[in-house]
Amino acid sequence: MAVTQKDIADKLNLSINTVSRALRGLPDISRETRASVLQVAKELGYRKNLAASRLRTNRSHVLGVAITDYGNPVMSELIRGAESVAKRAGFTLMLGSTNENKEDEKALIESMLAQGVDGILLLPSMLNEGLLNTIEQEGVPYVLAVRKYEGRVCNMVRSDDLGASAEVAQYLYGLGHREFLYVSGLEYLSSSRERYEGFCRGLAQNGLSPAHVRTIACDGSRADAYRVMRQWMEEQGGTLPVTAIFAFSDYVACGIYAALREKGIRVPEDVSIVGYDNNEFSHILVPALTTVDNHFYDIGRRAMGRLLAVLLRPEGKEPKEYVNQPELVLRDSTAAPGGMQA
Amino acid sequence: MAVTQKDIADKLNLSINTVSRALRGLPDISRETRASVLQVAKELGYRKNLAASRLRTNRSHVLGVAITDYGNPVMSELIRGAESVAKRAGFTLMLGSTNENKEDEKALIESMLAQGVDGILLLPSMLNEGLLNTIEQEGVPYVLAVRKYEGRVCNMVRSDDLGASAEVAQYLYGLGHREFLYVSGLEYLSSSRERYEGFCRGLAQNGLSPAHVRTIACDGSRADAYRVMRQWMEEQGGTLPVTAIFAFSDYVACGIYAALREKGIRVPEDVSIVGYDNNEFSHILVPALTTVDNHFYDIGRRAMGRLLAVLLRPEGKEPKEYVNQPELVLRDSTAAPGGMQA
DNA sequence: CTGAAAGCGCTTACAG
């Protein structure tokens, strides 16, 4: 059987109470007692039974982290950021994936609540209003990351997609581009809409109307991007009516690369491309992809930091929104129209 | 406050005991009683306090999964496979990363044991003998995946690196190649040694000695592969003395691509390349990379299946080793020497 | 079929 506080107490002829307080480093214990307790605990290989502790204190020191999908490299940055902060504060993570699917998300959150997590990080959530209400009813603090939740007041950490996309537009405009294509992500994602909107705003600042931005709908996957891009090019009958493409994500950009290569259209000589996410593979593409880095590691850290702040200082914490500034990463997929390197 | 069994019992004038048994679906309960208990539980939004349950039963229904690194796409396949099996059996996962570092691994396992996990999956482990002993002392079942642990008898699921690498050699030999280069991974990884060894065996079956396989040491990263490959090419002074390269991993192959491209050496016309892992990016490389797929999703499933089997049928379970058969995925980076497509 | 009682291993007032 596992070693308990009672075993230590028996060995030292102390009460279990004293042992408990010595182990936790509470003040009213003599130095010698504390030392001997720690000593014996170590000898016996004592390890606190966290289930018992949790039952008594209603604190688990476990935080739930709901992600959409383990496969997305973006997610791993978020997790790593969150984990680094949580670990330092002595919290363990309970991780689970929602598979971009409301049933799985609900099951996951229910299971986290049953396990008694102290708080929940949604990275990002499916934006299920009812679910957030459940979490709030339970009195469990939570923080949303990445995806914006319109009209809900809660703790949130996200990127300035709008601003970054405007910057992309400015940059391409500055190179001399005037006709653009935006290839979207899933339409229910606020980020997909905001990237388009931000892009248009950036152009508007240069007096260019949204009429100069054509769009293709895409589900955000590489395969679908390839498919819709091919189809679109067919419809254009041979010549591209744009000189620059803004892709919802690096995955999308990657599908576009494949479709263009097939037609012998050169990047950046014939068309410039900008992706989004600065995924691992974005700089091994040929040519290396110009893209936007959301600094997801930082977002993960901040989201977790926010959650811990709410947990550890329960009173007087209004919900806050933190907006992170993404970074435009210039590489070889963009140039002036006609192929002059920028 | 959270709803407890007592709340349900009070409302129905039943004992807390009866409620507990009704909720768990034990047999000696009348149909009506059970129905009303479930009904009220639902109404009140009852959720079992797992900490209490765990304290009493010494069962947590949580399984620890130790991975090396969230960023590796290979890892996500393993996790997904493991999660799919665990979820179906009603288990939750506690995930943590070791960062390929013994201290972190130890801290992680300690924390899992303190949390009272029912079992542990090491995907893969740092091969820390003392740590495995700790886990065994605690009486917690565990399963190793991916990395072979020489001379230790325990449950293990891994790939036949030896066989797959021999198959790669056979394939390249069949194309007409006779002089090879192997670019390794970290030397302490059994997989790196086995891939080399298997490759040599495959050649031996065709009467070719290991003298025909040059090797370069590499830490398995893309950056290091690029560096060591460049350096090696310098040393060869202009001409490559091999016609085919076997890379420890797709990351390594990717670094080699970059080094070759810089020198204007064409793949597969001037040199063939085979990677390993069938990483997401391996087929977006140009040319698409011939590689080996370990079916990590399946390995994750099998490893978790094995863990559950040990957990649920504690007696009479000898440690077993399951060896999975990888698959050679032929793409465009390999051809006959001189560039004739295979 | 249902209930009263004990106990899992901790922590929290409260006494001394």
Next chain:
DNA sequence: CTGAAAGCGCTTACAG
């Protein structure tokens, strides 16, 4: 500075 007692919410024998 240390100890005796109660209790967190369940589950497990044991009675009836």
